[in-house]
Amino acid sequence: MKTNPSDFTRRQFLKTTASAVAATALSPAILPAAPETAASSSSKMIGIQVGAVSFLDEGTEQVLDILQERGAVNTLFLATFTYGRGIGGRQVPGQPLPDHGKQEYDLNFHGGNFATPHPKFYERTTLKQTKAPDHGDYDVIADVLPRARRRGMKVYAWYEDNFGRDIPGVDKLREIDLSGRPAGTLCPLQPDYREFLIGLTKDYCESYDLDGVMWGSERQGPLLNAIDAKVGKGDPTRVTCFCELHQKAARERGIDVRRAKEGFEKLAKFINAAHEGERPNDGYFVEFWRLLLDYPELLAWEKLWTDSKHAIYADVYQAAKKSRASVQVGFHIWHVNSFSPFFRAEQNYPEIAKVADFLKIVVYNNCGGPRYASYLNNMASGILGDLPKEEVWRVNNEWLGYGNEATLDKLPTAGLSSDYVYRETKRAVAGVHGKCKIYPGIDIDVPTDAGQKKTSPEDVFAATTAGLKAGADGILYSRKYSEMKLANLTAGGKAVREFGTA
Numbered sequence: 001m002k003t004n005p006s007d008f009t010r011r012q013f014l015k016t017t018a019s020a021v022a023a024t025a026l027s028p029a030i031l032p033a034a035p036e037t038a039a040s041s042s043s044k045m046i047g048i049q050v051g052a053v054s055f056l057d058e059g060t061e062q063v064l065d066i067l068q069e070r071g072a073v074n075t076l077f078l079a080t081f082t083y084g085r086g087i088g089g090r091q092v093p094g095q096p097l098p099d100h101g102k103q104e105y106d107l108n109f110h111g112g113n114f115a116t117p118h119p120k121f122y123e124r125t126t127l128k129q130t131k132a133p134d135h136g137d138y139d140v141i142a143d144v145l146p147r148a149r150r151r152g153m154k155v156y157a158w159y160e161d162n163f164g165r166d167i168p169g170v171d172k173l174r175e176i177d178l179s180g181r182p183a184g185t186l187c188p189l190q191p192d193y194r195e196f197l198i199g200l201t202k203d204y205c206e207s208y209d210l211d212g213v214m215w216g217s218e219r220q221g222p223l224l225n226a227i228d229a230k231v232g233k234g235d236p237t238r239v240t241c242f243c244e245l246h247q248k249a250a251r252e253r254g255i256d257v258r259r260a261k262e263g264f265e266k267l268a269k270f271i272n273a274a275h276e277g278e279r280p281n282d283g284y285f286v287e288f289w290r291l292l293l294d295y296p297e298l299l300a301w302e303k304l305w306t307d308s309k310h311a312i313y314a315d316v317y318q319a320a321k322k323s324r325a326s327v328q329v330g331f332h333i334w335h336v337n338s339f340s341p342f343f344r345a346e347q348n349y350p351e352i353a354k355v356a357d358f359l360k361i362v363v364y365n366n367c368g369g370p371r372y373a374s375y376l377n378n379m380a381s382g383i384l385g386d387l388p389k390e391e392v393w394r395v396n397n398e399w400l401g402y403g404n405e406a407t408l409d410k411l412p413t414a415g416l417s418s419d420y421v422y423r424e425t426k427r428a429v430a431g432v433h434g435k436c437k438i439y440p441g442i443d444i445d446v447p448t449d450a451g452q453k454k455t456s457p458e459d460v461f462a463a464t465t466a467g468l469k470a471g472a473d474g475i476l477y478s479r480k481y482s483e484m485k486l487a488n489l490t491a492g493g494k495a496v497r498e499f500g501t502a
């Protein structure tokens with residue numbers, strides 16, 4: 001079936017207009033409506049991820065002024081639940097502080113729910129106490145939402161799969177690794193974990209008049225983790241999850257649990273030896289393929305785990321829609337999707353689009369350089385160890401559909417290009433066939449190591465323009481306002497305005 005592109009654009013426009021009208025109707029009457037400023041008049045979603053600490057440090061109205069005027073932002077993605085520093089808190093300690101906000105690190109950052117947990121939503125889970133202690137009773141949604149609405153801005157709750165170790169009851173929900181040890185991550189088959197996320201989603205959608213929610217989980221299954229198909233190396237004996245619930249689910253699928261564990265143990269031994277440069281007699285790739293032949297349980301367990309992760313997307317979607325049908329529901333798609341053809345194969349856009357109104361695809365091109373280099377080096381010292389590194393770089397670029405990116409030795413300092421942003425956005429837009437919206441995540445000052453690629457205004461201008469030109473329904477400045485330099489945010493706003501008038 002072919003879609004006429006101009007029909008599609010008109011339909012999308014009508015849909016956007018209709019939801020804008022609906023949003024106006026829902027606006028609380030507490031504050032008088034202000035006319036939309038020129039700064040927020042883009043018909044596309046121009047979003048930014050921002051955490052509670054920025055509003056407290058700089059003043060809510062002042063932050064909103066900056067975001068509208070400099071970044072042409074019309075939608076806020078408030079970091080409402082996380083125990084991580086990627087989207088919560090001030091700048092990561094050790095990284096240079098940006099030119100706004102308190103000029104000191106929040107070394108005592110704790111995290112949790114930065115809104116107000118309402119107990120009735122957590123009756124079906126043991127995870128009841130998650131209020132972030134960082135800012136007393138401060139509720140970021142209650143503070144920001146009415147002020148943003150008055151300016152014609154939309155507000156989304158943005159929460160991620162990052163749980164503190166000190167939440168009462170959390171220990172029972174931990175994943176179990178290959179060696180039987182509890183992991184830091186929570187098991188996606190644990191009913192209490194799933195009920196918590198359903199409760200949290202309902203709490204956000206029913207306790208607040210939000211425009212949308214976004215859930216993110218930067219995790220993959222045990223096969224991909226064991227072969228280091230990611231950024232940074234891991235321990236292949238610590239892959240997850242082999243808890244009782246996953247064993248039971250495996251048996252129901254006809255997977256032999258003992259054989260699966262044996263396969264993963266052999267795989268771990270092989271990968272650890274590869275890290276030491278011990279080439280198997282028949283070569284790295286043949287050894288890897290032989291393990292897959294001998295133990296098809298390796299792939300079966302990867303699929304089992306991934307299905308359990310994606311079932312939560314459906315949980316979140318249904319919980320939100322049951323609470324309020326108009327609320328927009330979307331998912332943050334992990335950056336590994338840009339590096340690993342293995343993880344990419346699991347991110348089946350049309351499948352995910354069945355339970356999503358939008359997808360934020362991470363296409364951070366600046367930090368993407370060092371991250372991609374890390375992935376390629378992992379492959380070159382693992383299952384693709386038979387190939388020269390330059391060949392691993394070349395063939396992977398071909399697999400992923402990338403053009404003239406920097407060579408492997410230059411990637412950490414050069415970053416990825418805005419052409420990568422364009423290609424990945426276009427692929428996502430084509431992949432979902434209009435079933436959901438695509439918002440590329442644009443990287444503004446995501447931390448990298450000393451000497452590695454840093455973000456410049458030209459980078460943000462080019463990446464933002466590339467995303468919009470590729471047909472995205474909007475863009476999302478990432479990862480958090482508290483680490484962004486103002487000149488870089490301004491360059492994003494300039495790109496948005498120039499695109500809008502082009």
Ligand SMILES: [Zn+2]
Nearest residue numbers: 187241243246
């Ligand atoms: Zn499990």
